Structure formats: C-alpha cells, structure tokens
Amino acid sequence: MSTTNQSLKPLTTKINENGNIEIGGCDLTVLAQKYDTPLYVLDEFTIRNVCNDYKKAFSAYKNVKMMYASKALCTQALALILDDEEFGFDVVSAGEIYTLYKAGIDMSKVLFNGNNKSYDELSMALELGVGRISADNFFELALLNEIASSYKKNTDILLRVTPGIECHTHEYIQTGHLDSKFGFDLTQIDDAVELIVNEYKNLNIRGIHAHIGSQIFETAVYSDEIEILVKELARINEKYGLSLNEINAGGGIGVKYTQNDNPPSVDEVAGKIISKLETSAKKYGIEPPILYLEPGRSIISTAGVTLYTVGSSKQVPKGRTYFAVDGGMADNPRPAMYQAEYYAEVVNKPLQEKTKTVTVAGRYCESGDILIHNINLPEIEEGDILCVYNTGAYNYSMASNYNRTQKPAMVLVNNSQSDIIVNRETLDDLISHDKIPDRLKN
Numbered sequence: 001m002s003t004t005n006q007s008l009k010p011l012t013t014k015i016n017e018n019g020n021i022e023i024g025g026c027d028l029t030v031l032a033q034k035y036d037t038p039l040y041v042l043d044e045f046t047i048r049n050v051c052n053d054y055k056k057a058f059s060a061y062k063n064v065k066m067m068y069a070s071k072a073l074c075t076q077a078l079a080l081i082l083d084d085e086e087f088g089f090d091v092v093s094a095g096e097i098y099t100l101y102k103a104g105i106d107m108s109k110v111l112f113n114g115n116n117k118s119y120d121e122l123s124m125a126l127e128l129g130v131g132r133i134s135a136d137n138f139f140e141l142a143l144l145n146e147i148a149s150s151y152k153k154n155t156d157i158l159l160r161v162t163p164g165i166e167c168h169t170h171e172y173i174q175t176g177h178l179d180s181k182f183g184f185d186l187t188q189i190d191d192a193v194e195l196i197v198n199e200y201k202n203l204n205i206r207g208i209h210a211h212i213g214s215q216i217f218e219t220a221v222y223s224d225e226i227e228i229l230v231k232e233l234a235r236i237n238e239k240y241g242l243s244l245n246e247i248n249a250g251g252g253i254g255v256k257y258t259q260n261d262n263p264p265s266v267d268e269v270a271g272k273i274i275s276k277l278e279t280s281a282k283k284y285g286i287e288p289p290i291l292y293l294e295p296g297r298s299i300i301s302t303a304g305v306t307l308y309t310v311g312s313s314k315q316v317p318k319g320r321t322y323f324a325v326d327g328g329m330a331d332n333p334r335p336a337m338y339q340a341e342y343y344a345e346v347v348n349k350p351l352q353e354k355t356k357t358v359t360v361a362g363r364y365c366e367s368g369d370i371l372i373h374n375i376n377l378p379e380i381e382e383g384d385i386l387c388v389y390n391t392g393a394y395n396y397s398m399a400s401n402y403n404r405t406q407k408p409a410m411v412l413v414n415n416s417q418s419d420i421i422v423n424r425e426t427l428d429d430l431i432s433h434d435k436i437p438d439r440l441k442n
C-alpha cells in the first residue's frame with residue numbers, strides 16, 4: 001500500500017470543470033486572484049491523511065509518540081490540526097515554542113531539540129513546562145541543570161547521540177554521521193550519564209535520541225539506528241542500574257519531489273523499525289522501549305504547493321528559454337541551497353500538450369535563483385499561474401526577505417473553503433523594525 005509521502009501532489013489535486021487545477025475543492029486560478037501570488041497553499045485533507053498513515057503504520061507497536069518536527073513548517077493553525085491528530089511536537093527555538101504555546105498546545109507534549117539552545121530558551125522551556133529536552137552536549141547539561149535548580153524544578157531529558165550512520169542524502173541534511181555538530185559521540189555517553197547521575201540532580205534522564213538525516217529513501221538505516229539505540233539503552237541501564245525506557249529515532253522519511261523520486265512508504269519504514277525494536281529489545285534483554293518519532297518533511301511537504309504568476313521571459317539565442325515568476329529563492333531557498341528539484345504545472349493549462357522545455361527562474365537578484373531547471377511545460381505566457389508541488393516543508397520555514405520582498409501569504413484549503421492562515425507581509429511590515437537615529441533626522 002502506498003502512503004501519502006509517495007504522492008507527487010496533494011491528494012485532492014484534480015482538474016475541474018473549468019479545465020483548471022484545483023486542490024481541496026478550490027480552483028487555483030481563483031485562489032491566485034483572491035489572495036495574490038506568490039501564495040503558499042496547504043491542503044488539510046492531505047495533512048490529516050499523512051497523520052493517519054503514521055498512526056496506522058505504527059499501530060502494531062503500543063508505545064509510540066509522534067512528535068511533528070515543527071522546523072518543517074510552524075504556524076498556529078497547523079499546530080491545531082496536528083494536535084487534533086494527537087501528534088506532539090519537536091521544537092528547536094523560542095519562536096517555535098511560543099507559536100505552540102500561543103496556539104494553546106499542551107506543553108508537556110513538546111520536546112525541545114537543538115545543538116545550542118540559549119539560556120533564555122531553556123528557561124522559557126522550563127517555565128512553560130516543556131515535556132522533554134533533548135540534551136545535545138556537555139555544555140548544555142551543565143547549563144540546563146543550573147537553570148533547573150534555580151527554578152527548583154526537575155526536568156526530563158533525553159541524550160542526543162550521533163550513532164555513526166551515513167545515509168545517502170544531501171551532505172547538508174545528513175546529521176547522524178560521526179563528524180557531526182549534533183549530539184554526543186557514542187564514546188561520550190558514559191561521561192554524560194555519570195554527570196547526570198552523580199552531579200546534575202535536577203536532570204532526569206529518560207532515554208536517548210538520534211536523528212540520522214533527512215529526505216532518506218533507504219529503510220535499512222532505520223534498522224541500524226534502532227539496533228544502536230536499543231543496545232546503548234540496555235547497556236546504560238545495566239551499567240548504571242537505571243531503567244531508561246525511551247528512544248527517539250528522529251525524523252527523515254523522504255517525499256516525492258519529482259517523478260524520479262521513489263521514497264519508501266511509511267508502512268515499509270514502520271515495519272523495519274518495529275521489527276528491529278522487538279528483536280533488539282529481546283536480544284539485549286529489555287522491555288521494548290517507548291518510541292518517539294519526529295517526522296517533519298513527510299508530514300507537511302506533500303500537502304503544500306506554491307502558486308506563482310509568470311512574468312518576463314527570455315530566449316537565450318541558441319540557448320535556454322527562461323520564464324521568470326514573481327517569487328523564488330526568498331520563498332523557496334531549497335533549489336539554491338541543496339540543488340533540490342521540483343515539479344510544476346501551469347494551473348490554467350493542465351491539459352495542454354507540454355511542448356516546451358523551459359527553465360523557471362525566480363525574481364531575485366542572484367544568478368543561482370532558478371526554481372526549476374529544464375521542465376516540460378505547455379506554451380506559457382505572462383499572467384499564467386504556475387503551481388510548484390511539494391513545497392509544504394522547509395519553504396515558508398526557511399523563507400527570507402531577501403531583496404526586501406514580503407513573505408507570501410499561506411492559505412489552508414479544505415472542502416472547497418479557503419482560509420488565510422498566514423497573512424502576506426506588507427511593505428510596512430518590512431520597515432517595522434527599522435530605527436533611524438535622531439542624528440540622521442533633519
């Protein structure tokens with residue numbers, strides 16, 4: 001059975017009676033007109049389907065806690081949908097914590113990650129009652145203990161470790177290999193545990209955590225990861241007389257950005273993880289532990305698309321044809337950063353023959369601002385609306401105001417209804433943090 005992360009487009013995508021593409025029952029040409037472009041569109045049905053995929057796939061294992069990785073996309077409306085789907089949240093900053101807190105999320109369902117959490121962020125997490133903190137390094141253990149003792153609180157932690165697993169993804173999004181900025185090396189775990197047990201009395205260690213990378217298409221790496229985590233958990237328990245029973249396997253399951261991508265189904269990954277959990281728990285003589293997962297991309301990527309309006313074009317003599325759109329690297333930095341590839345269609349011409357191979361350029365003053373190299377599209381012209389698929393993850397969350405442009409709006413579509421969930425920034429928003437020293441004023 002395939003799962004939602006294997007779909008190139010939101011599940012409700014179809015061509016309507018006007019011959020235009022619609023998502024969530026909303027004609028995309030109408031959305032572009034109503035809300036302007038660039039526009040992020042999120043399909044609620046697809047989001048809820050992915051959540052169900054995860055719940056079903058892991059239902060065979062009793063103790064699972066799904067923690068959506070907010071870094072993929074963090075807005076209050078999305079938090080409420082995921083909360084309704086009984087997901088918890090992985091966060092990495094005060095901003096993400098604050099977003100969830102203001103949305104009314106129960107903070108005990110939140111897990112705080114990151115390799116350099118600040119004093120203020122850790123204090124905020126303790127004050128608001130964040131459920132778990134994944135401690136990343138020795139500096140943080142000492143800092144967290146100091147803050148917790150000043151609040152006269154004890155806090156539950158996991159130890160983030162680097163299991164030494166290389167997965168075949170872009171170098172910038174690999175995290176579990178040995179030479180990584182994240183987490184304790186396996187050889188440092190004992191020192192960390194000894195400090196916690198003997199000195200850091202305000203820290204309660206609950207288990208260990210790893211995240212091996214992102215946009216992963218292999219499944220065997222998850223088996224390797226689980227084996228290492230369970231083995232370490234059993235070893236620590238035995239050596240220090242503890243009864244840790246939590247492992248966090250991170251996120252990473254890939255999605256289908258183009259026809260050439262073949263990510264595994266969530267079921268396939270779940271099968272590997274569950275069977276490895278059971279066999280290795282038996283092998284190392286412990287009860288199968290509570291499993292935390294932190295999927296980000298695979299939860300939200302497929303549900304999101306970005307609409308752009310086509311503007312200028314350029315035919316290089318004997319070379320490429322460029323079509324420029326009204327967005328680009330500021331709303332989607334992934335092609336420029338990771339050579340990421342995307343698929344797109346012209347919303348108002350979905351059935352026309354794709355006779356042209358073109359390059360879709362962004363509007364930013366940077367030669368590298370190319371959204372899609374060499375895609376087949378129908379004859380396009382100024383004013384056409386282009387829909388780029390699979391932009392739900394790591395687009396808005398990585399967006400910038402480069403060239404002093406406003407970040408786009410985001411709408412949530414469902415059952416033919418569309419609602420703004422993030423306002424388009426205004427020109428006044430752009431200058432709202434500027435200050436002019438008196439001496440420069442006349």
Ligand code: LLP
Pocket residue numbers: 069071072090113173175210211213214215250251252253294295296297298334338393394
């Ligand atoms: N947990 C931890 C500790 C992580 O560092 C990450 C992602 C996740 C979970 C979620 O991983 P996912 O399921 O989304 O693969 N900006 C890059 C991706 C960076 C991922 C960083 N960590 C991109 O656009 O491809």
